[in-house]
């Protein structure tokens with residue numbers, strides 16, 4: 405059965421957002437203060453452990469079954485010359501993921517994450533959104549449900565990533581339509597677009613905004629008009645993870661842009677999400693600020709494909725290992741004041 409049977413079902417899911425387990429959060433916070441360190445001295449590593457406890461509903465959260473899902477999609481707008489690479493690279497990189505030769509294969513292995521690669525209709529690019537909606541309702545729903553399908557029972561953490569030539573154009577358009585501003589506020593080089601081509605890219609985004617802005621009245625409609633299948637899948641995965649109480653690690657600019665249409669109407673959607681890193685794409689810092697998310701890392705990464713999320717998963721693992729394994733002041737015989 406599909407997680408989201410209709411746009412109305414998706415909208416209904418957004419108005420009943422689950423809360424974290426307050427008792428597990430409180431127990432984890434209390435334990436942090438008994439561990440052999442000045443209270444608060446592990447900084448955000450302490451917050452991460454408490455966050456994970458709340459969403460897993462466990463005083464001692466774990467990372468036994470952790471997955472990174474990389475969604476891939478192709479974009480009609482790529483024909484407008486908005487990327488430094490041809491659309492064929494999307495499918496070529498999916499083959500690379502399957503053979504194990506991409507950055508995400510290495511980084512997922514290093515972080516102990518299982519990799520799920522989900523290409524969605526790569527031979528059927530979305531419609532060029534400068535001339536009409538990127539997707540029809542059925543395509544958009546199918547992509548939401550492809551995203552929801554990666555939320556399998558028993559997941560301790562879901563890291564999200566994407567691959568799609570042209571998708572930094574879609575991401576910038578989603579940010580502007582959801583959070584305001586023009587192309588200039590959100591556009592950036594993506595895979596390496598500079599100079600006159602970057603001006604062309606901004607023009608494409610502003611054209612799309614002018615065409616679609618009156619319809620930017622609900623998350624589904626914004627995603628359908630300006631998104632792409634891999635982007636919509638990320639939105640579906642984030643909502644399904646919330647329903648299942650699974651904490652999420654968001655990768656870079658495109659991943660964050662996928663939830664901007666939801667956050668514009670339901671800001672609490674970010675509550676079960678950690679921003680893995682702040683990417684070098686210039687709009688990402690602004691987006692994280694608008695979403696109210698503080699990135700765990702800032703490494704000048706701008707690869708996508710879940711790479712930043714995989715690196716940050718290593719930090720989550722460090723946080724949970726310290727939380728579970730450290731001695732208390734009492735057990736270690738260390739004076740606590």
Ligand SMILES: O=C(O)c1ccc[n+]([C@@H]2O[C@H](COP(=O)([O-])O)[C@@H](O)[C@H]2O)c1
Nearest residue numbers: 487568570571572594595656657683708
């Ligand atoms: O994650 C990011 O912040 C990020 C920033 C710039 C580019 N990317 C990746 O590059 C692709 C999009 O760039 P472009 O130029 O084709 O729009 C897509 O496959 C993304 O995964 C990703």
Ligand SMILES: Cc1cc2nc[nH]c2cc1C
Nearest residue numbers: 489493567595707708709
């Ligand atoms: C080679 C390449 C790898 C990627 N991974 C995510 N986006 C990408 C874009 C390109 C161009």
